[in-house]
Amino acid sequence: MRNMTPWWIRVPLLFFIILVLMEYVIDSGKEPAIMVYPVARYFMLLVLLLLIAIELILHSVENVMFQTLSEDAKARYLASKSTPWQWQWGKNFWKKLTGNKPIEEEAEIILDHNYDGIRELDNNLPPWWVWMFYATIIFGVVYLARFHIFNGADQKLEYEQEVAEAQAEIAEYKKNAKDLVDANSVELLTDASNLDAGKKIFESNCVACHMPDGGGGIGPNLTDNYWILGGGIKNVFHTISEGGRDGKGMIAWKQTLKPIEIAQVASYVLEDINGKTPANPKAPEGELWVDPNTPKNQMPNQIQDSTTRVKDSVSVALK
Numbered sequence: 001m002r003n004m005t006p007w008w009i010r011v012p013l014l015f016f017i018i019l020v021l022m023e024y025v026i027d028s029g030k031e032p033a034i035m036v037y038p039v040a041r042y043f044m045l046l047v048l049l050l051l052i053a054i055e056l057i058l059h060s061v062e063n064v065m066f067q068t069l070s071e072d073a074k075a076r077y078l079a080s081k082s083t084p085w086q087w088q089w090g091k092n093f094w095k096k097l098t099g100n101k102p103i104e105e106e107a108e109i110i111l112d113h114n115y116d117g118i119r120e121l122d123n124n125l126p127p128w129w130v131w132m133f134y135a136t137i138i139f140g141v142v143y144l145a146r147f148h149i150f151n152g153a154d155q156k157l158e159y160e161q162e163v164a165e166a167q168a169e170i171a172e173y174k175k176n177a178k179d180l181v182d183a184n185s186v187e188l189l190t191d192a193s194n195l196d197a198g199k200k201i202f203e204s205n206c207v208a209c210h211m212p213d214g215g216g217g218i219g220p221n222l223t224d225n226y227w228i229l230g231g232g233i234k235n236v237f238h239t240i241s242e243g244g245r246d247g248k249g250m251i252a253w254k255q256t257l258k259p260i261e262i263a264q265v266a267s268y269v270l271e272d273i274n275g276k277t278p279a280n281p282k283a284p285e286g287e288l289w290v291d292p293n294t295p296k297n298q299m300p301n302q303i304q305d306s307t308t309r310v311k312d313s314v315s316v317a318l319k
């Protein structure tokens with residue numbers, strides 16, 4: 001039993017180890033489990049009580065065994081008990097680290113100089129310092145070889161690599177998370193399944209004001225190329241998501257529709273409604289929309305196209 005860790009180290013240490021283990025095993029999000037789950041608190045209380053109980057039992061076992069010892073052994077036992085506890089391993093380690101001579105041996109390393117009674121010890125360099133010094137030399141050589149001889153990746157290159165990696169990850173994430181469109185990232189959807197879904201959304205939410213063929217009623221005509229709030233998929237997505245001007249009656253549909261649904265219905269409006277000739281078209285409102293992304297050499301066709309559409313709808317209106 002000599003030199004055993006005393007109970008006031010043993011109990012808190014075991015308690016702490018069990019606490020860390022518990023936190024490691026229980027997944028409680030950002031907060032520690034002991035804060036989140038009351039059960040965890042009771043468990044740790046139980047652990048503490050158990051540890052104390054074990055200490056008490058050990059103590060009484062020791063007592064009982066002590067009674068069975070011969071007088072001689074009793075005395076030896078008490079003597080060993082009365083030497084104060086020392087952390088031998090820690091002490092040895094510290095001695096290795098500092099390389100100090102104990103005070104009793106200082107006479108061996110004292111120098112001859114005597115400056116007005118002040119004398120000098122020829123201590124070794126502390127090993128911790130020497131080790132660190134060697135480590136910096138090794139580091140320096142490796143560094144020099146890596147960055148100045150073999151032109152290894154410097155900060156700039158590392159930064160660029162990490163950005164490229166992150167961008168690839170973002171692209172991958174966006175590909176898998178279709179729900180994650182907004183007015184900036186939305187693209188016109190042209191496949192039949194998305195347009196069908198858009199049609200259903202349009203029929204159940206929008207026809208009351210825009211008419212099933214998009215000719216307009218309370219809301220403006222969606223078939224012409226004149227837009228109050230801007231044409232093109234990004235503007236139309238934005239209008240549907242955020243709503244029209246205050247008091248006009250077009251609500252912000254982001255409350256009811258998911259981003260992907262807004263993209264579907266916006267695509268449906270642009271692909272299947274816009275450009276068709278409705279039964280009762282409302283007069284065009286807003287401004288003629290020219291896609292700013294259209295390459296310059298295609299511009300005239302685009303405008304021509306839309307003017308013929310306008311002419312069509314005007315002639316229909318006149319009929």
Ligand code: HEC
Pocket residue numbers: 201202205206207208209210218219220222226227228229230236239240243244245246248249250251253265266269285286
């Ligand atoms: C309660 C009537 C109402 C409903 C329902 C409604 N809208 Fe509108 N919508 C309007 C009005 C009114 C405007 C004009 C807003 C303005 O002038 O600011 C408008 C404008 C728009 C515009 C912009 C037109 C332009 O010229 O810029 C689009 C696109 C649109 N609605 C699509 C939809 C879609 C898609 C739905 C269904 C999800 C829908 N609306 C449901 C009334 C409605």
